[in-house]
Amino acid sequence: MTEQVESMIRKDYSAGFHTNIESDTLKPGLDEDVVRFISAKKEEPEWMLEWRLKAFRAWQEMEEPTWAHVHYPTINFQALSYYSAPKSMADKPKSLAEVDPELLDMYAKLGIPLHEQEALAGVAVDAVIDSVSVVTTYRAKLEEAGVIFCPISEAIKRFPELVRKYLGTVVPQKDNFYAALNSAVFSDGSFVYIPKGTRCPMELSTYFRINEMNTGQFERTLIVADEGSYVSYLEGCTAPMRDENQLHAAVVELVALDDAQIKYSTVQNWYPGDKEGKGGIYNFVTKRGICHRNARISWTQVETGSAITWKYPSCILKGDNSVGEFYSVALTNNFQQADTGTKMIHIGKNTRSTIVAKGISAGRSQSAYRGLVRINAGAEGARNYTQCDSLLIGDRCGAHTFPYIESKNSSAQIEHEATTSKVSDDQLFLCQQRGLDAEKAVSMIVNGFCREVFKELPMEFAVEAGKLLEVSLEGSVG
Amino acid sequence: MLEIHNLNARVEGVDILRNLSLSIKPGEVHAIMGPNGAGKSTLGNVLSGRPGYEVTSGEVLFNGKNLLELEIEERAREGLFLAFQYPVEIPGVTNMEFLKASVDARRKHLGMPDLSSFDFMKLARETSKKVSLDPAFLKRGVNEGFSGGEKKRNEIMQMMLLEPSLCILDETDSGLDIDALQVVAAGVNSMRDGKRSFIVVTHYQRLLDYIVPDFVHVLAAGRIVKTGGKDLALELEAKGYAWLDDEGA
């Protein structure tokens, strides 16, 4: 397979698909025709359409889950539009002067350089051209290593065997309501393939994915690390992301073959809604990885955005001696709600998993940790360590912990620790007595609380994540 | 330096400080002694602006400024430092980053540039050695898992780095063995430069053998009932506080 892939990478893709459908946005509503439209719009092969239709039919039979500790008005799925073409240059803001000043204010606080601000805000200027050369060198280096990193829509056409072999193997179409919806109508996302024994020469970042903007709604990502390979993947960025689509339902599938290692880091900062809780993204994400023999998957996430977060990056530890890790910081402020955690499914012998989940709640927000550790009968010598800490800021917010442990093998060792603490008045006073203002003090205390998770992030990301927490907590004290 | 006129303060609706007046000139060391519950810690908390301590009347001038109008952090940046009787822990926040942030805040207030991380690290290491704390403590969480004595030495280290103009030490000596006591006293003495002033709250005259005060005040029931020189501490040690009642103070 690898050879085949390599030859494909070298062969420049030049089939030159052309858009042959005139209309650029779809009327609200979802039926089989919509699925067909999306598939046609993306010039997909027949098998892909069939795959989507199968998902759609399953979705029609499914019920929206209600078990999460989140509350929101019923979503009318027929009132949403499932395809919108990327904005044309003409529709984009001409300069930063046309961009929401509040957004710019955030960019400034996060220290994002001007040309990046333009790119992030979707300004129709040469910023994109600027970055093209960067992207080109980036791609060239990856190609040299035999790494595939491209939009999944492109991969479906260029590497159909590879995509077909793995798509839906970790998160099947029928896995859950939102995964089924995503499978039927996914817009785009990333595809990554790391060949056998290859250490990916650089961090792969969605930032560099040449991709249409506005694909955030139903993103689909598939990462395959072949035997003995390594890859670190960074998703998202700290800049606040706005999107006209309120509902987001992404799916991420990771496949770590024997002895492979995947490190997946996320900073999620979708628009959380205003201080009264209006607007904001509903984020229903299914992320799961499968580890074969001696493989390792690490999920590290910093979640500060979205009005509602429903997300459980999980590991299926299928192969003997495989390792799953989950490091998470979820911060909620104002009226945000987050129900997040992980599942570690131990199937192979001597499988190990580590869960470090840090929840920070401020304002009137609610955050819940929900984690499942399952040890199957055959998982001799499996071990899990779970540490779950909640930090409350103020007294109108809430933190909840829902740990589920299912062990069918008596040799398993499972440890669970949970703490809840508050940013105490005494801590604040100590900081202020030493000359720090209250906001700086809180952000420092919160960053300290998150230290164990931040140290799992790539260096630059960790620094940005710290700043992001500071900005996200603004106005939560005093 | 510090002028307190007829200060009245209450905590949770109870009057604690009653018409307390005290005047401290640059370079002076004032010891405050007195029975438990007299209001010694309350005085430090009121001066530093701790929430929950309500000033009902009175005036405090600090370097000519109306202290009571300033925010907590503004008082600190102006040079008021409180070494806590019970220092709290801040898990995960390293001593180093905490100290750098506080020193930066003070320097900024004084119109001085930030120290580079390198220079600050050097300074912090040297200072930690002066209070016999292994520089490894700089990498640990603020007071996280420190022993009682280590916490107190950490307070003194912070004081030395911040170079305040008024240092209030609240029972910094309690719970210290004689070696640690000497370290703390040496730290304080090294900072006496004829301009910096100190309020040293203590129960034991022992500390005052090392930090020799210019004045000793006895605080009882929220007011200063007696003031004397360093010999007053010896007298208190010998006779306790009860005899003061007889003097009708």
Ligand SMILES: Nc1ncnc2c1ncn2[C@@H]1O[C@H](COP(=O)(O)OP(=O)(O)O)[C@@H](O)[C@H]1O
């Ligand atoms: N935060 C507080 N809440 C309630 N009472 C307090 C508080 N702080 C001090 N007090 C009360 O004020 C009085 C003086 O306390 P304090 O200043 O700590 O005395 P000292 O330091 O001289 O032993 C005591 O009666 C104490 O109980």
Ligand SMILES: [Mg+2]
């Ligand atoms: Mg006291």
